Amino acid sequence: MKITEPKSEALNKVEEPSTEYVVYSYADYLTWEFDEMVELIKGKIFKSAAAAPRRIHQKVSGNIFTKLHVFLKNKPCDVFSAPFDVRLPVKSKRNEDIFTVVQPDISVICDKSKLDDLGCIGAPDLIVEILSLGNNSKELRDKYEVYEESGVKEYWVVLPYEWALLIYTLIDGKYVPSKLFTVGDIVESKCISGFKLDLDEVFDEPD
Structure with a gap:
């Protein structure tokens, strides 16, 4: 943490x-x-867990973000990549009453009333998280729970080292998982109408 210490008042x-x-x-x-x-x-x-994401994480994130950015041009939804604060209030939107603030790898927000100078307040329509090597319990357990509870319509989990993608779709307040998609598959969003993603283009440089 960067700490600014007053010169005369330790x-x-x-x-x-x-x-x-x-x-x-x-x-x-x-x-x-x-x-x-x-x-x-x-x-x-x-x-x-690390000072900066690894190269393949950034490569995959960039590939997905680019596809979404191009597709959403002149459409009502906006796409953002981390670092980008997403606040998920439960009862009140007051700063002191918000206890979950996440920075998804990619967020798509179609209700622009949720956007302000600080980021997004409320559930994005689509969130993409790209797993890193090592402990991913935050994405697989903790974020899964708050995304489901807050009403994120689709939660995409990308496994870059396995060249795979899993989609959780919110149905009646609960996430329903897709099959595990991999290279050769084209995935389609249910909440971003018309958006399709060719995984051959996502994992175009497998390591």
Whole structure:
């Protein structure tokens, strides 16, 4: 964390927030200055596992983002890539009452009333998360839960090292998984009408 210490008042030193289970809000989040990306999920801090995503993660993310960006040109939906704050309020949109703030790899928002200078407040229509090597429990368990609870219509989980993609579609408030798609498949979004993605073009440089 970057800490600015007053020249003459060491007692005013800014402390890095504890990563133990202390409940933090978006109001707290706005005061932090971490070197790495952090997210809040139900009031708990989650730090990025690495200083920067690996090359294949960025390659796959760029391929998907480009396809969405081109498709959505002159359409009512907007697409954003991380870092981009998505706040998921439960009862109130006040900063001190929001306890989940995530930075999905890719977000598509069709209700532009949810967009403001700070990012998005409310559930995007489509979220894409690209898994990294190692522990992915945050995406597979914690984010799955808050995306389902907050009403994200589609949650795409991309496994770049397995050249695979899984789509969770929200039906009657619960996620229903697709089959596991891989190279040779063309996937289609149910919430972004007409959008299709050729996975041969997503995984065009398999490692």
